[in-house]
Amino acid sequence: MSKETELVRNKAKELLEDGDVELVVGYEEGTYPSRTTPLFADTLEKAERLIWNPFCVNSLPKLLSKGHFEDKLAVFVKGCDSRTVIRLLQDNQLDRDEVIVLGIPCNGNVDLDKIKDKVDITTIIEVEVTNNGVNVKTEGSTEELSREEALYDKCLDCRFPNPVIADEVIGNEVSELPKNKNKDDEVASLANKSVAEKNEFWEAHFERCLRCYACRNACSACTCRDCLFDRDERSTWLAKGKTLSDNEAFHITRAFHVAGRCVDCGECERVCPVGIPVQKLNRKISLDMDNLFGIGEIATSEDDIDNPPPLGTFLTEDPEEFM
Amino acid sequence: MKRIGVFVCWCGSNIAGTVDVEKLSEEIGKMPNVAYSCNYKYTCSEPGQEMIKDAIKEHNLNRIVVAACSPRMHEPTFRKTLAGAGLNPYLLVMANLREQCSWVHHDEEKATEKSIALVRRAVQKAEFAVPLEPTTDSVTGRAMVVGAGIAGIQAALDLADSGHEVVVVEKEPTVGGRMAQLDKTFPTLDCSICILAPKMVDVSGHPNIKLYTNAEVDKLDGYVGNFTATIRKKARSVDEEECIGCGICWEKCPNSVPNKFDMGLGDRSAIYIPFPQAVPSVPVIDRDNCRYYETGKCGICQKLCPKDAVDFEQEDTFVEEEIGAVVVATGYDLYDPTRYPEYNYDKYEDIITGLHLERIMNASGPTDGKVKRPSDGKKPEHVTFIQCVGSRDSQKGHEYCSGVCCMYTAKHATYLKEHYDIDSSVFYMDVRAFKKGYEEFYRRTTDQFEADYLRGRVSRVYGEGDKLIVKGEDSMLGEQVTLETDMVVLATAVEAKPDARKVAQTMGVSYDESFFMTEAHPKLRPVETNAAGVFLAGACQGPKDIPETVAQASGAAAKAINLISKDEIENDPLIANCDTSRCSGCLRCIPVCPYSAVTEEEVTEWNHGEEVTRTAVNVNESLCAGCGTCSAACRSGAMNLRGFSNEQILAEVEAICL
Numbered sequence: 007m008s009k010e011t012e013l014v015r016n017k018a019k020e021l022l023e024d025g026d027v028e029l030v031v032g033y034e035e036g037t038y039p040s041r042t043t044p045l046f047a048d049t050l051e052k053a054e055r056l057i058w059n060p061f062c063v064n065s066l067p068k069l070l071s072k073g074h075f076e077d078k079l080a081v082f083v084k085g086c087d088s089r090t091v092i093r094l095l096q097d098n099q100l101d102r103d104e105v106i107v108l109g110i111p112c113n114g115n116v117d118l119d120k121i122k123d124k125v126d127i128t129t130i131i132e133v134e135v136t137n138n139g140v141n142v143k144t145e146g147s148t149e150e151l152s153r154e155e156a157l158y159d160k161c162l163d164c165r166f167p168n169p170v171i172a173d174e175v176i177g178n179e180v181s182e183l184p185k186n187k188n189k190d191d192e193v194a195s196l197a198n199k200s201v202a203e204k205n206e207f208w209e210a211h212f213e214r215c216l217r218c219y220a221c222r223n224a225c226s227a228c229t230c231r232d233c234l235f236d237r238d239e240r241s242t243w244l245a246k247g248k249t250l251s252d253n254e255a256f257h258i259t260r261a262f263h264v265a266g267r268c269v270d271c272g273e274c275e276r277v278c279p280v281g282i283p284v285q286k287l288n289r290k291i292s293l294d295m296d297n298l299f300g301i302g303e304i305a306t307s308e309d310d311i312d313n314p315p316p317l318g319t320f321l322t323e324d325p326e327e328f329m
Numbered sequence: 330m331k332r333i334g335v336f337v338c339w340c341g342s343n344i345a346g347t348v349d350v351e352k353l354s355e356e357i358g359k360m361p362n363v364a365y366s367c368n369y370k371y372t373c374s375e376p377g378q379e380m381i382k383d384a385i386k387e388h389n390l391n392r393i394v395v396a397a398c399s400p401r402m403h404e405p406t407f408r409k410t411l412a413g414a415g416l417n418p419y420l421l422v423m424a425n426l427r428e429q430c431s432w433v434h435h436d437e438e439k440a441t442e443k444s445i446a447l448v449r450r451a452v453q454k455a456e457f458a459v460p461l462e463p464t465t466d467s468v469t470g471r472a473m474v475v476g477a478g479i480a481g482i483q484a485a486l487d488l489a490d491s492g493h494e495v496v497v498v499e500k501e502p503t504v505g506g507r508m509a510q511l512d513k514t515f516p517t518l519d520c521s522i523c524i525l526a527p528k529m530v531d532v533s534g535h536p537n538i539k540l541y542t543n544a545e546v547d548k549l550d551g552y553v554g555n556f557t558a559t560i561r562k563k564a565r566s567v568d569e570e571e572c573i574g575c576g577i578c579w580e581k582c583p584n585s586v587p588n589k590f591d592m593g594l595g596d597r598s599a600i601y602i603p604f605p606q607a608v609p610s611v612p613v614i615d616r617d618n619c620r621y622y623e624t625g626k627c628g629i630c631q632k633l634c635p636k637d638a639v640d641f642e643q644e645d646t647f648v649e650e651e652i653g654a655v656v657v658a659t660g661y662d663l664y665d666p667t668r669y670p671e672y673n674y675d676k677y678e679d680i681i682t683g684l685h686l687e688r689i690m691n692a693s694g695p696t697d698g699k700v701k702r703p704s705d706g707k708k709p710e711h712v713t714f715i716q717c718v719g720s721r722d723s724q725k726g727h728e729y730c731s732g733v734c735c736m737y738t739a740k741h742a743t744y745l746k747e748h749y750d751i752d753s754s755v756f757y758m759d760v761r762a763f764k765k766g767y768e769e770f771y772r773r774t775t776d777q778f779e780a781d782y783l784r785g786r787v788s789r790v791y792g793e794g795d796k797l798i799v800k801g802e803d804s805m806l807g808e809q810v811t812l813e814t815d816m817v818v819l820a821t822a823v824e825a826k827p828d829a830r831k832v833a834q835t836m837g838v839s840y841d842e843s844f845f846m847t848e849a850h851p852k853l854r855p856v857e858t859n860a861a862g863v864f865l866a867g868a869c870q871g872p873k874d875i876p877e878t879v880a881q882a883s884g885a886a887a888k889a890i891n892l893i894s895k896d897e898i899e900n901d902p903l904i905a906n907c908d909t910s911r912c913s914g915c916l917r918c919i920p921v922c923p924y925s926a927v928t929e930e931e932v933t934e935w936n937h938g939e940e941v942t943r944t945a946v947n948v949n950e951s952l953c954a955g956c957g958t959c960s961a962a963c964r965s966g967a968m969n970l971r972g973f974s975n976e977q978i979l980a981e982v983e984a985i986c987l
Contacts, residue, residue, distance in 0.1 A: 232910070320921065
């Protein structure tokens, strides 16, 4: 049992035992040790199944949106997940008093898809992620991989390894992560391409969209009770058909629906089963927000909860070039 | 089953001259659900409206599209037509072919193609039109007038005379405004204060008027018919109830500061009334220049006051007034001529503005009505006027014509010659004297009173000895001219007050690029604003002379009376509405609502066999003005603007784009 797993279990048991919460939301092992799945622990027995390792990637706070739970609960969050908590609080989808946020600093999550050709992922016993690389220990051997080779793309340019909101932080703070990638440069170079090239780029991606809505479901900013893409109102331009035109409309509409509220957690892109770089669209809008309103990174501290999102407010000194 | 009737209007040749109306009505007639389609020369005429009513009955129509002019023009007309035929008036949709198509295009083929798209849009919107019913609200039968210059005074008196209570709020310590500063008025040369003072007294004594001077409106809440104004009564340091206006305080005050009312030409004491006819005749302490506030010592005024009315500790107080209508009459300011460095206004004392000259000529002014040069007190023999200082100059000043300067300069030149035998030269761009008696007055100025009018701009004014030298051109003769003169008077432009934007925002009124408040329609609704229940009077809406100001003030008062005389008013049903089943309770609509119409509410519903309470929002039907901001802010599409529902807008976009 890793040190983190022990800390997580002890914390969960302590909270349940003291009656501070009715439920602790964390991760448990899936089909094999390298797979994880969310666990809703409402008993001490279940809390014994909690784990913490570099495979704990799914963002948990989205599962807590208002209306799902009535009891006081605790949730484990990484840096990226903690910004989701702020998004939900700002959107009034979570009561701050009803949730205990347990933060765990993170060095990066391992992408099984990236390493499955190098190691037998069913035999992984333990993984250690450091600033220098990723050591994957299997039943037979230990594989030393670079961060680029083993981690999710979103973790290679992580700016928030430590939780930005937490009632308690478990484990040691991560000082600074190496920047193995610069997604803003990637977005900028894509944006600088010609319209035809951009069209070609996106069409190739949108053509493959399955309309599974995993991106939407994972998104911390998507908390409508009744998503407009699920409605049966007569509409030809927001139709459900899996055609290039409808897919394009879906992705662009969704990007604008979360504009100014995206916390850049990268879950949309991670959960996409066909690898559409969805986050690039959102990131472009975030960079535009920065240009227009000087509001670049949002939801970076608990104080941000009371700051309205840039498109949800109006200031007399706002630029009005469009008028 | 939707049975849509489409009526294409020719608007004489306004539409039919550019759009093939026959083809348009034929093409639209082919659309599904369009049961009837025709075209007619003047649909708004009585026979045109009868035709619609007949068609509704004959073809059993239940949605009507009128393709004519702007809905701002004739939507009310055709809504009445529908009501007359027994249909809900909100089942009407208009397509604006005139302003949005025929007037702006010349190519008939393309204009016709566009008109088809525009009418198709309206038909698609009509598909989703639903009957709407207005709600009603009670009306507070009182009004508020903001600003008590001649505009505010006139509006207040008209309102009060109609039997309604009026709250008048004036920022300065006295009513009267700019007109009180003027000496004579054109074109009759009436003494300004002589005709104004009786009205000032009437305002203060009228049983229906509640006057707040030295006060400002901090906040205006509520909605048409039911406003609540929060008024800040600025500390006067004198008890208004106790003071009898005996004047001993301002006579004995040891401090002396330039008098703002006299444009800084004379002095006044720190405790003062702005001018002898001030209403109320209650002084105010200028705390920035009072010895007591500076040093904690002095207090002579307090010691001498027979009524013990001086109160150094007085603080700003707030009062709330319930009113049904507001007349904004906050007036204007004058352009700062230092923005023309070539005129050297800030360098030579004898280069003054028209308003300085008014005070110099005024019997209660700094020189007791004797025309003297500010520099040496000598009587000038020759005065040079420069017109359009800040007007009609988009580079340094304003693009617009201030409208009053030609006439006040003519007045000055006439009066100087007639009463003081002082000669004048006037540099002008054009003389604009188009109102009753104005041209005749200007003619007398040049012919009878021999003012020398030179058409051209001035390039430089500078001092030489005790004279001023004016260099300019006479464009009529095509010559450069150099004049030696004793005094230069700049006809500075009328401009919006520095706080006009703030006032407009407080009142919810829009303003133009020069910060003049905007009327609802430049021709047909000149005193109304886009904020229902708020009316405009005087120069806060744009430069105006006194007759026009008074006329507009009476117009604004009449409109306000029209509103507050009613027992109840109908609310426009085109307002926002929240579908709480879709509302995710993010509450983003609350801060964006300019009318504070959206409030948080708890909704209880059954969810998987359990009673669940969650947050949603509710729209106050009276407060909502139907601007649609909430609906745009609502990412869930729960907020819908009736008559402009998301469904309708999407259908319209589809009809035009796809």
